Amino acid sequence: MRLHVPTPLRWGDLDAYGHVNNARMLSLLEEARIQAFWVSDDTPEHAVGASTAVIDASAGTSTLTLIARQEVEYLAPIPYGRLPLDIELWIGRMGGASLDVCYEVYSPAGVEPRTLYTRAATTIVLVDAATNTPRRMTDRERAAWEPYVEAPAEFRRR
Amino acid sequence: MRLHVPTPLRWGDLDAYGHVNNARMLSLLEEARIQAFWVSDDTPEHAVGASTAVIDASAGTSTLTLIARQEVEYLAPIPYGRLPLDIELWIGRMGGASLDVCYEVYSPAGVEPRTLYTRAATTIVLVDAATNTPRRMTDRERAAWEPYVEAPAEFRRR
Amino acid sequence: MRLHVPTPLRWGDLDAYGHVNNARMLSLLEEARIQAFWVSDDTPEHAVGASTAVIDASAGTSTLTLIARQEVEYLAPIPYGRLPLDIELWIGRMGGASLDVCYEVYSPAGVEPRTLYTRAATTIVLVDAATNTPRRMTDRERAAWEPYVEAPAEFRRR
Amino acid sequence: MRLHVPTPLRWGDLDAYGHVNNARMLSLLEEARIQAFWVSDDTPEHAVGASTAVIDASAGTSTLTLIARQEVEYLAPIPYGRLPLDIELWIGRMGGASLDVCYEVYSPAGVEPRTLYTRAATTIVLVDAATNTPRRMTDRERAAWEPYVEAPAEFRRR
Numbered sequence: 001m002r003l004h005v006p007t008p009l010r011w012g013d014l015d016a017y018g019h020v021n022n023a024r025m026l027s028l029l030e031e032a033r034i035q036a037f038w039v040s041d042d043t044p045e046h047a048v049g050a051s052t053a054v055i056d057a058s059a060g061t062s063t064l065t066l067i068a069r070q071e072v073e074y075l076a077p078i079p080y081g082r083l084p085l086d087i088e089l090w091i092g093r094m095g096g097a098s099l100d101v102c103y104e105v106y107s108p109a110g111v112e113p114r115t116l117y118t119r120a121a122t123t124i125v126l127v128d129a130a131t132n133t134p135r136r137m138t139d140r141e142r143a144a145w146e147p148y149v150e151a152p153a154e155f156r157r158r
Numbered sequence: 159m160r161l162h163v164p165t166p167l168r169w170g171d172l173d174a175y176g177h178v179n180n181a182r183m184l185s186l187l188e189e190a191r192i193q194a195f196w197v198s199d200d201t202p203e204h205a206v207g208a209s210t211a212v213i214d215a216s217a218g219t220s221t222l223t224l225i226a227r228q229e230v231e232y233l234a235p236i237p238y239g240r241l242p243l244d245i246e247l248w249i250g251r252m253g254g255a256s257l258d259v260c261y262e263v264y265s266p267a268g269v270e271p272r273t274l275y276t277r278a279a280t281t282i283v284l285v286d287a288a289t290n291t292p293r294r295m296t297d298r299e300r301a302a303w304e305p306y307v308e309a310p311a312e313f314r315r316r
Numbered sequence: 317m318r319l320h321v322p323t324p325l326r327w328g329d330l331d332a333y334g335h336v337n338n339a340r341m342l343s344l345l346e347e348a349r350i351q352a353f354w355v356s357d358d359t360p361e362h363a364v365g366a367s368t369a370v371i372d373a374s375a376g377t378s379t380l381t382l383i384a385r386q387e388v389e390y391l392a393p394i395p396y397g398r399l400p401l402d403i404e405l406w407i408g409r410m411g412g413a414s415l416d417v418c419y420e421v422y423s424p425a426g427v428e429p430r431t432l433y434t435r436a437a438t439t440i441v442l443v444d445a446a447t448n449t450p451r452r453m454t455d456r457e458r459a460a461w462e463p464y465v466e467a468p469a470e471f472r473r474r
Numbered sequence: 475m476r477l478h479v480p481t482p483l484r485w486g487d488l489d490a491y492g493h494v495n496n497a498r499m500l501s502l503l504e505e506a507r508i509q510a511f512w513v514s515d516d517t518p519e520h521a522v523g524a525s526t527a528v529i530d531a532s533a534g535t536s537t538l539t540l541i542a543r544q545e546v547e548y549l550a551p552i553p554y555g556r557l558p559l560d561i562e563l564w565i566g567r568m569g570g571a572s573l574d575v576c577y578e579v580y581s582p583a584g585v586e587p588r589t590l591y592t593r594a595a596t597t598i599v600l601v602d603a604a605t606n607t608p609r610r611m612t613d614r615e616r617a618a619w620e621p622y623v624e625a626p627a628e629f630r631r632r
Contacts, residue, residue: 008166011192012185012337016330016396022541023328023504026497027170034169035240047240067496069631071545080332082193082205123631157543157597158632170497172490174554179486180383181346184339225338227473229387238490281473315385315439316474324482327508328501343486350485351556363556398509398521 001147005032005048006084006109019077026070029103029120032087036101037065054144055126062129068098069123073155078117083108085117091145092152097134098125099145102153121153159305163190163206164242164267177235184228187261187278190245194259195223212302213284220287226256227281231313236275241266243275249303250310255292256283257303260311279311317463321348321364322400322425335393342386345419345436348403352417353381370460371442378445384414385439389471394433399424401433407461408468413450414441415461418469437469475621479506479522480558480583493551500544503577503594506561510575511539528618529600536603542572543597547629552591557582559591565619566626571608572599573619576627595627 007028015021020028036049047053055063078085086106093100105118128135165186173179178186194207205211213221236243244264251258263276286293323344331337336344352365363369371379394401402422409416421434444451481502489495494502510523521527529537552559560580567574579592602609 010185010189012188012331012339014332015328016332016334017538018332021328022544023497023500026500027168030170030497031168064491066551067548069545069547069629070496071543073543074541077540155543170489170495173486174488174490174492175380176490180386181339181342181486184342188339222333224393225390227387227389227471228338229385231385232383235382313385326501326505328504343484346486347484 002088002090002150003036003048003052003148004109005035005087005089007032007035007087008084009078009080011080014080017077019079022072022074025072025074025078025105025118025120028085028087028105029070029122032089032103033101033122033124036089052144052148054141063135064127064129066125066127067122068125070120071155072118072120073157074118076115076117078105081108083111089148090150091148092121092150094137094142094145094149097136098123099137100124100152102150104153119153119155121155160246160248160308161194161206161210161306162267163193163245163247165190165193165245166242167236167238169238172238175235177237180230180232183230183232183236183263183276183278186243186245186263187228187280190247190261191259191280191282194247210302210306212299221293222285222287224283224285225280226283228278229313230276230278231315232276234273234275236263239266239269241269247306248308249306250279250308252295252300252303252307255294256281257295258282258310260308262311277311277313279313318404318406318466319352319364319368319464320425321351321403321405323348323351323403324400325394325396327396330396333393335395338388338390341388341390341394341421341434341436344401344403344421345386345388345438348405348419349417349438349440352405368460368464370457379451380443380445380448382441382443383438384441386436387471388434388436389473390434392431392433394421397424399427405464406466407464408437408466410453410458410461410465413452414439415453416440416468418466420469435469435471437471476562476564476624477510477522477526477622478583479509479561479563481506481509481561482558483552483554485554488554491551493553496546496548499546499548499552499579499592499594502559502561502579503544503596506563506577507575507596507598510563526618526622528615537609538601538603540599540601541596542599544594545629546592546594547631548592550589550591552579555582557585563622564624565622566595566624568611568616568619568623571610572597573611574598574626576624578627593627593629595629 013020013024037055039053086109088104092102101122103120107115171178171182195213197211244267246262248260250260259280261278265273329336329340353371355369402425404420408418417438419436423431487494487498511529513527560583562578566576575596577594581589
């Protein structure tokens with residue numbers, strides 16, 4: 001199963017080529033990931049991530065989420081638009097203290113033809129903020145994320 | 159009359175102090191301004207800016223909007239949250255080829271107590287892309303924006 | 317007296333108009349300010365700011381520098397170039413717990429004709445990190461900065 | 475052979491964790507790449523890239539450099555410092571119309587112990603701006619880059 005995270009662009013995401021900048025894409029993935037996984041006091045009840053957002057990553061919290069690796073394929077340039085991109089997000093691997101989040105970034109929901117702009121994967125390590133060492137995934141986290149485990153993204157250019 | 163533009167934060171807007179970075183605030187104002195004033199093919203019918211978004215600023219268009227001046231007062235640090243900031247936006251001055259857009263940036267709609275985080279003003283010059291010189295505001299622009307003219311933002315620290 | 321802070325651009329500072337983005341300009345001013353005022357373990361001996369960089373703002377430090385206000389006039393669009401912009405920086409007002417830093421942003425040193433791109437001012441408040449309240453400027457800070465006090469930037473468009 | 479591109483950080487590259495943000499790392503790689511490969515009118519004679527910067531990518535130019543793929547391993551968190559990071563850059567593969575640029579991002583030159591922060595690779599496609607299709611690498615480009623071809627970066631986490 002995949003989460004669909006509507007992720008708004010900003011005009012400032014464009015670079016001098018007039019398309020979303022390749023580095024900025026990682027900020028968009030970061031934001032989608034946060035919507036999907038991080039607990040937030042102000043999460044609306046029916047939000048994307050209502051069932052999966054179980055990492056308490058607020059200030060002074062016990063968990064840091066460190067990025068160990070990213071892989072991104074840019075398949076088509078992304079123009080600015082007001083409607084949010086439709087980022088499909090799932091878990092390609094769930095390890096002891098880390099997980100691989102996979103993404104397919106599509107044109108906004110409802111816009112035809114649907115275009116796949118980007119395919120990506122991020123390896124996240126859960127780190128105990130007190131000891132600064134990796135910590136094991138909790139049962140609660142594992143249960144919340146299990147339904148979203150699928151085969152990892154397949155990259156064509158490796 | 160003022161427009162209320164819901165403007166989402168990103169976690170990446172925070173700096174090492176854990177609050178929205180002062181420079182990034184200008185990107186948020188930029189985005190609110192674009193929602194309010196720029197024509198876009200994909201503007202939903204009931205969007206903020208449905209009546210005011212009359213500058214055609216798409217690629218290859220005839221108008222550039224240049225920023226001549228900005229003034230910003232930062233009144234309280236802004237934490238990350240999932241709910242969009244509530245940016246009130248109005249026109250403090252409408253000139254021949256330029257206008258002053260004023261803003262008050264508030265905590266998300268519905269969150270109590272309501273907090274005024276930032277007060278700001280931007281001077282925009284309408285520029286003809288072909289000649290690269292200022293061009294006069296059209297009657298259509300003037301009519302669309304007239305209802306949103308109010309007294310300019312009052313800055314306390316000048 | 318003014319400090320001259322060579323401040324490198326990045327290609328990513330450009331926006332879709334092909335010029336340095338107006339919000340990004342504040343990041344450039346931020347960087348110039350840090351070079352000028354913040355102590356850093358790795359400051360080279362003959363660096364800009366060798367005599368003025370006396371705020372210890374490293375992690376876990378006692379001082380936060382909060383931005384209370386910014387005013388910016390954009391006088392000419394800035395293209396990308398490899399040579400660093402020449403930012404002139406001085407103090408327009410030195411108060412009890414705050415100061416106004418003024419800037420004139422010029423084309424790179426040695427490039428003719430010299431162009432004034434931007435004029436700006438930032439009000440900084442020194443804040444005690446432990447109490448989160450403003451703290452008085454120390455004698456050491458005052459002595460280090462006194463030589464750089466000049467008349468404040470004069471804005472033309474107020 | 476590898477190029478050493480000194481690449482300055484900005485304080486604004488830090489995120490709320492107090493380290494260089496993972497997305498911002500791609501902006502640093504972008505900047506290093508531009509120093510290394512793009513022609514620029516204002517390139518100083520003895521600059522890094524004096525011999526390799528042969529893509530004319532100035533405004534109105536005939537070549538766009540599109541990013542098709544990126545892979546990044548983040549090996550250690552990067553703190554802010556004034557001294558530029560030492561980015562080693564080489565070519566891991568030179569194809570007909572594309573090349574793989576590889577990077578190792580190290581702590582600033584001269585700082586001990588030397589730390590490898592990040593390992594990365596970017597696939598760049600040379601695109602003819604007029605036709606918007608890939609174009610073949612020129613003999614001049616091939617000759618300029620040949621000395622910098624080495625074995626591609628080896629990623630440990632694939």
